[in-house]
Amino acid sequence: MTRRPAPSKADARDRLRRVLFLVPYAVRHPGIPVRDLARKCGVSEKQLLEDLDFLLGVGCPPFAPDDFLDLYVEGDRVYVALHQSFSRPPRFTESEAASLAAAARALGGEGRERVVRVLRDSVPRDRREMFEELLGRIYAGSPPAKDSLLGKLQRAIAERRAVRLRHYTASRDAESERIVHPYTLAQRLGHWYLYGLDEGRERALPFRLDRIRECEVTDQRFDAPSASELSGARLFSEARGTPVRIRLGRQAAAWALARPGQLQVVKRDSKGGAVVDVAGVSEEWATRFALSFGGDAEVVGPAPARRHFAEAVRRALGRYG
Amino acid sequence: MQKAERLLDLAAFLLRAAEPVSWREIQEQFPEDYGRSSSDAAIRKFERDKAELLELGIPVRYVAGDEDLGAGYLVDREDFYLPDLKLAPEDLALLYMAGSAALAQGAFPYARDLAHALNKLSFAARAPGASEAAAEAAQHLSSDEAVAGAEQGEVAHKLELLSQAVAARKRVHLVYAGAERRVRTERDVDPYGLYQAGGAWFLAGHCHLREDLRTFHLRRIVSLEVNPAAPRTPDFKTRKDFSIAELATREPWEYRVHAPVRCRVRLDDPVGPEVRDSFGPRGRWGVDRHGTVVELEATNAEALMRHVLSFAERAEILAPRGLRKKAAAALRSLARGSA
Numbered sequence: 001m002t003r004r005p006a007p008s009k010a011d012a013r014d015r016l017r018r019v020l021f022l023v024p025y026a027v028r029h030p031g032i033p034v035r036d037l038a039r040k041c042g043v044s045e046k047q048l049l050e051d052l053d054f055l056l057g058v059g060c061p062p063f064a065p066d067d068f069l070d071l072y073v074e075g076d077r078v079y080v081a082l083h084q085s086f087s088r089p090p091r092f093t094e095s096e097a098a099s100l101a102a103a104a105r106a107l108g109g110e111g112r113e114r115v116v117r118v119l120r121d122s123v124p125r126d127r128r129e130m131f132e133e134l135l136g137r138i139y140a141g142s143p144p145a146k147d148s149l150l151g152k153l154q155r156a157i158a159e160r161r162a163v164r165l166r167h168y169t170a171s172r173d174a175e176s177e178r179i180v181h182p183y184t185l186a187q188r189l190g191h192w193y194l195y196g197l198d199e200g201r202e203r204a205l206p207f208r209l210d211r212i213r214e215c216e217v218t219d220q221r222f223d224a225p226s227a228s229e230l231s232g233a234r235l236f237s238e239a240r241g242t243p244v245r246i247r248l249g250r251q252a253a254a255w256a257l258a259r260p261g262q263l264q265v266v267k268r269d270s271k272g273g274a275v276v277d278v279a280g281v282s283e284e285w286a287t288r289f290a291l292s293f294g295g296d297a298e299v300v301g302p303a304p305a306r307r308h309f310a311e312a313v314r315r316a317l318g319r320y321g
Numbered sequence: 322m323q324k325a326e327r328l329l330d331l332a333a334f335l336l337r338a339a340e341p342v343s344w345r346e347i348q349e350q351f352p353e354d355y356g357r358s359s360s361d362a363a364i365r366k367f368e369r370d371k372a373e374l375l376e377l378g379i380p381v382r383y384v385a386g387d388e389d390l391g392a393g394y395l396v397d398r399e400d401f402y403l404p405d406l407k408l409a410p411e412d413l414a415l416l417y418m419a420g421s422a423a424l425a426q427g428a429f430p431y432a433r434d435l436a437h438a439l440n441k442l443s444f445a446a447r448a449p450g451a452s453e454a455a456a457e458a459a460q461h462l463s464s465d466e467a468v469a470g471a472e473q474g475e476v477a478h479k480l481e482l483l484s485q486a487v488a489a490r491k492r493v494h495l496v497y498a499g500a501e502r503r504v505r506t507e508r509d510v511d512p513y514g515l516y517q518a519g520g521a522w523f524l525a526g527h528c529h530l531r532e533d534l535r536t537f538h539l540r541r542i543v544s545l546e547v548n549p550a551a552p553r554t555p556d557f558k559t560r561k562d563f564s565i566a567e568l569a570t571r572e573p574w575e576y577r578v579h580a581p582v583r584c585r586v587r588l589d590d591p592v593g594p595e596v597r598d599s600f601g602p603r604g605r606w607g608v609d610r611h612g613t614v615v616e617l618e619a620t621n622a623e624a625l626m627r628h629v630l631s632f633a634e635r636a637e638i639l640a641p642r643g644l645r646k647k648a649a650a651a652l653r654s655l656a657r658g659s660a
Contacts, residue, residue, distance in 0.1 A: 012325040014433070016377055021327065021440050028444075042436055042504060058329045078660030085336040088402040089441045090378035094489060096438035099431035103423035104416055106517070111412035119416075122445070124400050126382040130488075137487050137514035138430050138570040142424065151411060157412035157418070157455050184455040186462035187422040195462055198420075206462075210595065224451065230458045258521065258540045287633060294627035295651030298658070313655045315634035320649035 019051055020042065021060075021089045023069070028082040035078045052078065080136060090121060094127045098134035107185065107192070108143025110151030144192035144209040153194055153209075156217045157182045162199070166214040167207050175213060181222040185209070188235050189262075195235065197225070206235045236280070243277035244286040244305045249296035254292070275300070283308035291316075327354050328370055332379050334535065341384045341393030343546045344599050406445040411448050417456035425463035428477040428522060428539075430484040430515050476522060481541075482525055486512045486547045490555035493526075496543040506530065507542060511557040516569035525568050527560065534560070536568065572601040573624035574617065585639040586629050588613045599628070614639070623647070 018041050022257050025040065026032055055069050070081035092100070097119040118133070123131045143150065156163045163182055168175050171299065181197040183204065189239040193206040204225070243264070248256055250272035256263060264277040278286060283305045290297040290309060299309035325551045328375050334350060335342060348356045348363065355363040371381045371394075386392035408416070421427045443453065486493050508530035513543045516523050521538060526536035548556055574584075588596065592613045597606070604615040619625045622644050629636045630648060638645045 012323075013373070013377070015325055016328060017437055020377065021437065024444065025440075037460065041439065046468045055327065057326055089444055090401055091403045092438055092441060093376065093378040093434065095431040095484070096378075096434040096441070097434040099423075099429065100416060100420050100438040102430065103419040103435065105639045107415060107422070109411070109415045111409065111415050115408065115412050115416050118406050118412075122403060122406055126380065133528035134488055137565060139514070139516035139565045140429070141568060150415075154414045154418070155411035158414040158451050160451050168595075170595075184460045184462065185422065186456040187426065187472040188463060188558040190387055192422075195458065195461075210598070213594075225458075226456060228452075230454070231461060233458065234463060236464050288631045290635055291655075292627055293632035294623065294630055294648075295654055298655055310656070313652055315639075316630070317649065317652040317656055319637040320516070320635060320645065320652065 015054065016052060019055055020047075022051060022087065023055065023080055023086040024088050026071075026078050027087065030079055031077040034078060037078055049073070054082065061219040065071055082145070089252060091124050092122050094123050094131040094134055097123045097131050098138065101131075101135050102138040102140045106140035106143065108145070108150050108152050110147050112143075115137070141190075143306075145212065149209070149212060149215050152215050152217050153182055153185065158245065160222055162198075162218045162222055164216045164218055165194075165212055166209065168213055170211065172189040179218070179220075180205075180207070181225075183225055183230065186235060194234055195233065197222070204229070204233060240279065242302050243279040244281055244299060245301040246276050246286065246290050247298055247300050248274045248276060248293065250297035252293035256297075273301060287312045327351065327372060332368060332374055332381075332396065335381060335394060335396040336398065337497075338395060340390055341386070341392055341395045343393040386474060403441055403444055405447065407448055410450050410452070413442070413450070414452045414455055416442060418453040418459045418657065421456040421460040422463040425460045427464070427473045428433055428480050430480055430487075432477060432481065445511075451458065479539050479542055479545060480522055481514065481546055482545060483512055485514060487514060490557055490559070491552065492548045492556040494546045494548070497537055498541045498543055510535070510537070511559075513559050513563050514565035514568075516565055518569055523569075524566060524650060525563075527557070534563070534568075569603075572603075574619040574621050574628070575601075575603075576621040578621040578623075581620050582622055582641055582644075583643060584617050584622060584625055586615050586617070586618050586625070587611060587637050588615065588632065589635045596632070603620065624657075626651070 002031075022037065026037060029037075034045050034048060038045045041048060043051070052071060052073060055071055057232055058069050069086075072079055072198055090301070101119045104119075105112060120128055120131055131288060153163065155161075160181075160313045163180050164177065166177050173312055178201075179199040181199070182194055182196070183196045184194075186193050186195055186206075192209040194212065195206050196204060245266065253272060253274040254266070257265070262278060262280070264279070265274040266277055268274045278289070281289075283299075286299050286305055287309045287320045290299050291312070299305050330349075331351070334347075342366075355367050357363075374381050378401075379396060381394055383394055384390070384392065385618075406413075417439070420435055422440070424432060424439065429435055439456070446452075453527065483493065485491075489629065490511075493510050493512055494507070495510055496505055498505050508528055510524070510529065511527040512524055513526045513534075515525075516525060521540065524537045524539060524542070525534065526537075527533070571638075582595055586600075587609065589612050597604075600615050600617065605615050607614050607616070622641070624646055626638060626648050626654055629638050630651065638648050
């Protein structure tokens, strides 16, 4: 079994890191509800109250009454008086900065190397070398589009400006132009999407970044979407329709099942092969997916998908005549 | 005094001090912690605490005295507090969305640190503007319950252990199930780095079983143990010519399986930009009478064959002849319905 680290030491460290953020944050947001502060710190309300309890005992020599943290919870709200020592959180540790920098490099944008430099400078001086070392050890992915396109989208999102897009839709093999209110960028199953309100269709939609052919930031400002609009949003709706069934040989199964994806295993055979269902995909997609295993996978159903696959195989074979 | 409390008290004390604080003064102020035990044990305890504070981002250092100041410990405030990063709005948006989407994946190196870093970002700019809302939406939209199952939790846990091992340069012992899924091997690996490709995480490092650089799919690591001996002493040096980006951006046909062979592939026109990109940046493009031709050097030609087959009738392998035959044979076997 994979060993887990002893919890007690990690817990103490985690608590310290949390309170070094929690104190200045609560100072800056007087009367913040316990629930909101807990969510911000990524802990349960119970744990947050324990953290606050812990903080009540924290002082500073000579431990006179004024040397303790001035903190109280009234109703369900937290109040912390400005503290001499903990008015701001500490600088980034090298692993905090390196992790964030690796994520930034994987998304990309015109500011990509700028933010890496800023992150480096925000690490304590004698840890900067270690930051460089760590960042050189993580590669979180290649940017999904050109820096110039990402830069425009990031600016439009930050300034809440509408963008004019020319976008390619693979399922219809067609390009279209739309005005979009860009809300955010999000990532699913290895692809990045712009998520925003399509003015023409009057609803929020995802646009795959690598299929945006052109983008122009307009002068038109838009209102922020409501919290409820965003919290209910999904990149994809539930996959509908009959799933396509694919039989995978042993090697294909080993590859396919190690990738994140929407494969539903129907059955596995004793030799290591598997039968899987994939919901919400086109016959074209299923054919290409099965063929990408180089002969070790085939579409088996339903009948139209099987026909589509068999036809594609026949025509491809024709090229090798 | 509890350790967490002692560390925080010590940090508060040193931050508030106007001048370096002598060891004697620290002992006086923390008599229960550093005052009672023999002097060597007390110093060792203090040194351990100091190291932990450093890891938390609290730079405690010792300054030798001079004519004006006595010798002692201090926390340089300038070097402690997170400054205003003065980021342009679009750069702040970049950081917020990249970090939030990464965190939402459920598995990312130093994921806990990443969560702390994102929190701290709210102090890094005067007005986060639309970025914080965009980040929340990014996190919400990027998380996927269907994917974030038990297996993703396992990957996250392995990533955490391996991130620590990479940072501390500690050797790891792996039980690994190869792609064939039949053979399990055990080996020691010097973990050089971690990369993501196609939505999956890989470990790259020097494998002591093969005595060469190897990559390992995290989902195929059955179990792993980080060398527990001397946690603060590195076990190895990373090879000088190692580049994680170079490894991570290899196309599957560039994995080292055999000697390089030149391959040619023909594609039907028009060839869209997505198709062109799918052959990577090292393809050389041209045209012949029948369509667009791309030339590539492959060290794992079968992977190229699989990629070409995925375009069905819109692409074919021209050379080498052996690979062309292999593709035809694979299609023939599929046509017979015997996959």
